[in-house]
Amino acid sequence: MxxxxxxxxxxxxxxxxxxxxxxxxxxxxxxxxxxxxxxxxxxxxxxxxxxxxxxxxxxxxxDGVRSAPEAELRELTGLSVILPPIHWNPLLTGADGSRLPSPDGWIEDVGLALEVDSDEFHTALDDLRRTRERHNRLGTYGILTLHFTPREIREEPQRVLATIESTYRERPRSFIGAHAMVVTPAG
Structure with a gap:
């Protein structure tokens, strides 16, 4: 034992x-x-x-990665010379102090959220509803959410990375709608 x-x-x-x-x-x-x-x-x-x-x-x-597909997305985005460091599963707070859903990935300077949506956990009606509610809640704070499946990350990594990079380049800088809470380790 x-x-x-x-x-x-x-x-x-x-x-x-x-x-x-x-x-x-x-x-x-x-x-x-x-x-x-x-x-x-x-x-x-x-x-x-x-x-x-x-x-x-x-x-x-x-670093906050909570699934194998998230780790694969982290590894993929880490290859980019365009993207800044990404926060993984951060605690988000809206500009008004409200606690927001934690996206899988978060690029704060442009308010861009990344989500890995596996078919296994996003096919039931309740799961789809929860995903939509999370997405809409983030959207009310000006956050744009990109969704990718594990299959897309594995089979089309260049397309996934190009989508994230082009979206990042097109978003205005100095996003102020929400920020990641900094958690200081005890000790």
């Missing part, structure tokens, strides 16, 4: 593909079965052998 953090870290060291490690570690954190800190402690305290992928995926999770 061991903790889920230990099991996740051990599995990540077992030689699984990076995509699989992203999927199961993100799931562990997203479902609150273990914290990033617990996984990090297992990574630092465990064997070095096989830890390279574990460390890289934990860095993504620490």
């Amino acid at each position: 061991c903790s889920l953090a230990r099991a996740g870290a051990d599995a990540a060291r077992a030689g699984y593909a990076r995509r699989d490690v992203r999927a199961f570690l993100s799931e562990i954190v997203q479902r609150r079965r273990a914290t990033v800190e617990q996984l990090d402690a297992e990574w630092r305290g465990g064997p070095i052998r096989g830890s390279k992928v574990l460390g890289a995926v934990l860095a993504e999770v620490r």
Whole structure:
């Protein structure tokens, strides 16, 4: 018997593909079965052998990535020489102080939100309604939301990146409708 953090870290060291490690570690954190800190402690305290992928995926999770497709989008946008750093799953506050939905990706200087919408989690009527409500709520603050499927990110990465970059270039700078809340780590 061991903790889920230990099991996740051990599995990540077992030689699984990076995509699989992203999927199961993100799931562990997203479902609150273990914290990033617990996984990090297992990574630092465990064997070095096989830890390279574990460390890289934990860095993504620490930066706010919460799914394998989000990590793939993060990796893709990281190749851009046009885009600024993107905040992943940030806490957003509207200019009036209202708490806003957290988009998967956030480019603050132009008010651009990025969403990864998998068919698995966005096909039921309630899921579609919630997605539409989130999108509309962001829109009332002047935020433009771009939606991509995991398949588009994997099979058409150049088109996805070109869409984000061209939208970024066309949006006015100095967006003031909302901002990411800065969370200072304790310690």
